[in-house]
Amino acid sequence: MELIEKANKEAIRRMLGAEPVLIDVVPAGEIVPDLKDKMILHAGPPVEWNHMCGPMQGAIAGITVFEGWADDLEQAASMAAGGGITFDANHHHDAVGPMTGMTTVSQPMLVVENRTTGNRAYCAINEGLGKVMRFGGNDAEVLNRLAWIRDVLGPAMGKALRDMGGIELKPLIARGLSMGDEMHQRNVACSGLVLRAIAAAMAKISDDSTALSEALAFISANDQFHLNIAMAMGKAIMDPVRDIKGSSIITAMSRNGTDFGIRVSGTGDEWFTAPVEMPEGLYFAGYTEADANPDMGDSTIVETIGLGGFAMGASPAVAGFVGAGAASEAANYTHRMSEICAAENPEWTIPSMDYLGVPSGIDVRLVVDSGIAPTINTGIAHREPGIGQVGAGVVRAPMACFEQAVRRLAEKVGIS
Amino acid sequence: MTSDTDQSSLLGGKLSVINVGLDKFATELADHDVPVVHLDWKPPAGGDPELAALLSKMGT
Structure with missing residues (x-):
């Protein structure tokens, strides 16, 4: 059908013509216009509390405590069940998130700009493997790590990216493919390439060598660090389509x-x-x-x-x-x-x-x-x-x- | 339709098989060392005639 073939040609032109660049890390509350206090964006199509799976409810409870909206997990779950939290899909707000995909006002978001079309897309920073919030983890270890990402890693990465003018992602992905990554369950090469690209800029803007060392060690130790960057990139590429x-x-x-x-x-x-x-x-x-x-x-x-x-x-x-x-x-x-x-x-x-x-x-x-x-x-x-x-x-x-x-x-x- | 001659030729000679659809037939033959090429094929739209008709009009 001519209409469909012509439309698809345009869709592919937009997809392949995208120029995604990782340009910043910014708290979600500053860049997602409709994101309010006591509001949580989650992965997937819209879903209400009663229909959420176990890890999704666990993450909701955890992030509610993390944001200071509840004193403990039990109170948080009760608050969510009672309608005290507003839920919406990340995709409705130019954002994406892995697994449970928690996005709330204080989360530092990777910002990828599609320089062909000017649109931006966002994703939180990858927390590492094992017991983490994206898989439904919600204990003190998980929340402390999120706080460190919010207070130390996110601001340092944002400042470095602004200082260096961003990281072009198209060539980085091309290189990663030649080094054995598929960018979903294997991001070893691309995570290394990101570290190599940003390390000098992070060192340049840092006045705290201990914090710098911890930040670089965190990125180095996380083989999936690049996944969330790839996701924001994907959203930035596909939204104009x-x-x-x-x-x-x-x-x-x-x-x-x-x-x-x-x-x-x-x-x-x-x-x-x-x-x-x-x-x-x-x-x-x-x-x-x-x-x-x-x-x-x-x-x-x-x-x-x-x-x-x-x-x-x-x-x-x-x-x-x-x-x-x-x-x-x-x-x-x-x-x-x-x-x-x-x-x-x-x-x-x-x-x-x-x-x-x-x-x-x-x-x-x-x-x-x-x-x-x-x-x-x-x-x-x-x-x-x-x-x-x-x-x-x-x-x-x-x-x-x-x-x-x-x-x-x-x-x-x-x-x- | 095959003639008696064709059938005896088929059964008496070496088999080379192309299997279309369900892969179980191919694996059974392969287990008996019969050379077989499997073609992974399904009816369009999972055999749903209404969807297949729509897709045909949409240009697949």
């Missing part, structure tokens, strides 16, 4: 631990949702699939731009980590995702696949026609609040979302 009349390109995929939701360019900001699926993966020592929470997080914005499970071929090491099979299987995942995408990204290539560009621009028509659901690499949270990450795996997006979207898009373009 929204609302192109007739386009069947997916602009967001996201999960709140209860539902999986997608948005399609030609259907505006409407969510199409279906119950989330369970990831299949590998578990840390002492945990099994009986401990696992269903799929969760805004991090699927990474797959939406052709990375993560779509770029598995760049990252044979991650195939083993997420239990996706032998390293030699990694390229098959990327080939399969090519079947549901409208283009390849000529600037983000996979050397070991003869410099194939990562599959880009998921076409909802192709998903439904082929029956091939997007492959997502993901962390796995414990189903109970307060415990944290228990493994990593691969999950398929539920087909019902895509079928609903196709029907709605057909209505929008006058097909019945």
Whole structure:
């Protein structure tokens, strides 16, 4: 259909023409206009307290105490259940967040600007692995770390980024792909590249060598530090692709631990949702699939731009980590995702696949026609609040979302 | 339709198989050392005729 093909061409032009730059770190309350006191933005499509999964409720309780809105977790949970907290989706506020995706006024947010279109997108700083708030952790250790990120790391990174004029992310991703990252469950190379880019600027602006040392050590020790940067980048790339009349390109995929939701360019900001699926993966020592929470997080914005499970071929090491099979299987995942995408990204290539560009621009028509659901690499949270990450795996997006979207898009373009 | 001659030729000669759809048939043959290429195929739109018709009009 000519309208759809033309619209998709424009969508791909906007996607591939994006120039994302990490420019700042700023408290959410200063940059997210509608974010108020006693308001929490979460991952995924909108969800109310009664329908939230365990780790989401755990994180809500934790962040409520962290912000000083409640004295303890019990009071916080009671406050949330009683309507004392306003909830909304990160995606409604130019933001994204991994796993539970907590965004509140005092959270320092990474700011990525798309210099082609001028829009900005935000994501909180990655806390590290294990017991962390994004996986539902909420004890004193978790809250103390968040306070340090708010008071020390965030301001230092913001000042350094402003001083150095930001970090261009497109070439950084290209390099990371050639170093074995897929930018969802493997960010070892890109985290190192970010550290290398920012360390000198952080040293230049610092007047406290102990704080500087702790900040650099924190980034160095966190292999997933870059994930949240990649997510803000994904949001900054995809937001300008929204609302192109007739386009069947997916602009967001996201999960709140209860539902999986997608948005399609030609259907505006409407969510199409279906119950989330369970990831299949590998578990840390002492945990099994009986401990696992269903799929969760805004991090699927990474797959939406052709990375993560779509770029598995760049990252044979991650195939083993997420239990996706032998390293030699990694390229098959990327080939399969090519079947549901409208283009390849000529600037983000996979050397070991003869410099194939990562599959880009998921076409909802192709998903439904082929029956091939997007492959997502993901962390796995414990189903109970307060415990944290228990493994990593691969999950398929539920087909019902895509079928609903196709029907709605057909209505929008006058097909019945 | 095959003639008797065709059938005896099929059963008597070396098999080379292309399997379309369910992969179980391919794995069974492979387990018996029969060379087989599996084509991962499903009916369009999971076999839903209404969705398949919409998709056809939408240009897939």
